[in-house]
Amino acid sequence: RATPNSSGRVEFPAGFLWGAATAAYQVEGAGAEDGRLDSIWDVFCRIPGAVHHGDDGMVACDHYHRYREDVELMKSLHLDTYRFSTSWARVVPDGRTVNPRGLDFYSRLVDELLEADIMPWLTLYHWDLPQALEEQGGWPARDTAYRFADYAAVMGDALGDRVPVWTTLNEPWCSAFLGYTAGVHAPGKKSPELGLAAAHHLMLGHGLAVETLRERAPQASLGITLNFTVSDPVDPDNPADVDAARRDDGMFNRIFLDPVLRGAYPQDILVDVAHLGLAELIEPGDLEIISTPIDVLGVNYYNGGAVAATPDPESATASGVPDGTAGPDGAREHDATGPVWETRSPNPVPDGVHPRSRGLPITDMGWEVQPEGLTRLLVRIQEDYTGPRGTALFVTENGAAYPDVVEQDGTVDDQDRLAFLDAHLRALKDAIDAGADVRGYFAWSLMDNFEWALGYAKRFGLTRVDYETQERTVKSSGRWYADVARDNAVPARG
Numbered sequence: 364r365a366t367p368n369s370s371g372r373v374e375f376p377a378g379f380l381w382g383a384a385t386a387a388y389q390v391e392g393a394g395a396e397d398g399r400l401d402s403i404w405d406v407f408c409r410i411p412g413a414v415h416h417g418d419d420g421m422v423a424c425d426h427y428h429r430y431r432e433d434v435e436l437m438k439s440l441h442l443d444t445y446r447f448s449t450s451w452a453r454v455v456p457d458g459r460t461v462n463p464r465g466l467d468f469y470s471r472l473v474d475e476l477l478e479a480d481i482m483p484w485l486t487l488y489h490w491d492l493p494q495a496l497e498e499q500g501g502w503p504a505r506d507t508a509y510r511f512a513d514y515a516a517v518m519g520d521a522l523g524d525r526v527p528v529w530t531t532l533n534e535p536w537c538s539a540f541l542g543y544t545a546g547v548h549a550p551g552k553k554s555p556e557l558g559l560a561a562a563h564h565l566m567l568g569h570g571l572a573v574e575t576l577r578e579r580a581p582q583a584s585l586g587i588t589l590n591f592t593v594s595d596p597v598d599p600d601n602p603a604d605v606d607a608a609r610r611d612d613g614m615f616n617r618i619f620l621d622p623v624l625r626g627a628y629p630q631d632i633l634v635d636v637a638h639l640g641l642a643e644l645i646e647p648g649d650l651e652i653i654s655t656p657i658d659v660l661g662v663n664y665y666n667g668g669a670v671a672a673t674p675d676p677e678s679a680t681a682s683g684v685p686d687g688t689a690g691p692d693g694a695r696e697h698d699a700t701g702p703v704w705e706t707r708s709p710n711p712v713p714d715g716v717h718p719r720s721r722g723l724p725i726t727d728m729g730w731e732v733q734p735e736g737l738t739r740l741l742v743r744i745q746e747d748y749t750g751p752r753g754t755a756l757f758v759t760e761n762g763a764a765y766p767d768v769v770e771q772d773g774t775v776d777d778q779d780r781l782a783f784l785d786a787h788l789r790a791l792k793d794a795i796d797a798g799a800d801v802r803g804y805f806a807w808s809l810m811d812n813f814e815w816a817l818g819y820a821k822r823f824g825l826t827r828v829d830y831e832t833q834e835r836t837v838k839s840s841g842r843w844y845a846d847v848a849r850d851n852a853v854p855a856r857g
């Protein structure tokens with residue numbers, strides 16, 4: 364492999380796209396305006412203890428009313444592209460009837476972006492299923508996949524001529540397994556069977572949506588965003604740990620990669636979950652639909668991890684949570700103030716997969732900072748999955764939560780976040796040098812926002828949001844990133 368890009372100036376290929384990402388429920392607010400009805404997240408937020416501090420997305424960053432100002436902000440950051448999601452609960456509030464006023468918001472946003480010469484990158488589903496559809500079974504019900512395709516058709520008809528890139532789902536792993544198995548995300552269900560059924564129907568919905576968008580937006584690039592981990596056995600000489608890493612990789616990465624890009628679920632995973640009913644849900648033709656060719660694969664990468672077959676004997680709670688980040692005993696069930704680390708592997712595979720600390724630095728999420736994992740991940744996806752099919756790679760999310768310190772004058776000098784981005788961009792360039800066809804990068808996130816079960820307590824933004832005044836202040840990381848985007852290069856470090 365090429366020498367790691369450790370500190371010199373690093374140039375990116377001509378045309379590389381620089382962006383920032385958000386998601387509807389995390390930034391929009393206007394939760395009950397212009398005909399929007401509840402999504403599963405609105406309902407989940409009302410469950411006492413489900414979300415840190417009882418926070419919800421009713422106001423969030425008020426982006427629904429401030430989108431013009433926010434597009435100005437994007438311009439000031441020199442962004443080539445903006446990745447946002449559309450709220451299904453705004454566009455099709457009851458899951459069946461189109462709400463023109465909701466749809467119109469996205470039309471105005473897209474026009475504003477095009478006017479500013481910022482390419483709209485649209486994600487159809489970033490976790491806000493209309494509650495009406497959850498009440499009819501949610502993602503574990505096959506019908507939801509068809510309702511999703513209907514919603515995709517509505518969006519395609521409305522914006523197909525103006526939006527050049529569409530991704531169907533954001534991180535189906537989170538929707539399926541954090542939502543229906545671990546119960547830490549909406550709708551808060553706790554069943555391995557439901558998680559697997561949700562996963563299959565999310566995949567089916569993805570494939571159906573690609574088919575329908577292909578007709579409605581023949582010029583557009585289409586794809587999906589998956590979230591990934593890089594699982595290393597804590598002891599590579601211990602076959603049980605190696606098997607734990609295999610299962611972690613299987614239930615996190617391959618269970619989505621393989622059906623989408625190879626047209627089949629991984630055989631070892633089908634064997635592992637044979638008693639949980641996945642195979643019985645697959646109808647003839649499903650995998651052909653799921654593997655409908657895509658043009659882009661979105662890669663979300665925050666961290667990898669070392670895993671073991673057994674809990675850490677030295678950890679007091681034996682939960683595998685790294686030292687110093689464990690929440691109060693027993694507080695992890697429905698009080699998400701503790702680290703999200705543990706939710707990284709609530710997979711339905713029979714035996715546990717136990718995260719182990721490697722002593723690497725961690726972010727405010729408790730996630731290990733492991734930039735080199737991004738290089739390995741991108742090269743592997745290129746070689747094993749996307750390369751043979753000619754599917755382009757984009758890093759659609761990468762970033763870090765840190766507890767920002769606000770200076771007297773309101774500025775935030777977040778050198779920790781800046782260093783995180785710097786290291787990951789160098790790692791990304793290493794992957795390009797090693798042959799990965801990576802065409803763009805989106806920082807998570809354009810601005811601080813509603814961090815799901817952790818509420819407003821965790822800040823990922825390039826821009827600080829004061830939730831009292833809704834004032835936006837670009838952080839040091841944001842100013843640094845603006846230069847990177849302008850110069851198409853990461854400046855020398857130091």
Ligand code: PNW
Pocket residue numbers: 386389533534537590663703704706707760807814815823
């Ligand atoms: C992603 N995990 O979520 C989402 O796409 C964003 O909406 C979110 O704000 C961002 O990452 C930061 O969390 C994840 O537990 C949430 O492994 C949890 C996990 C992974 C991704």
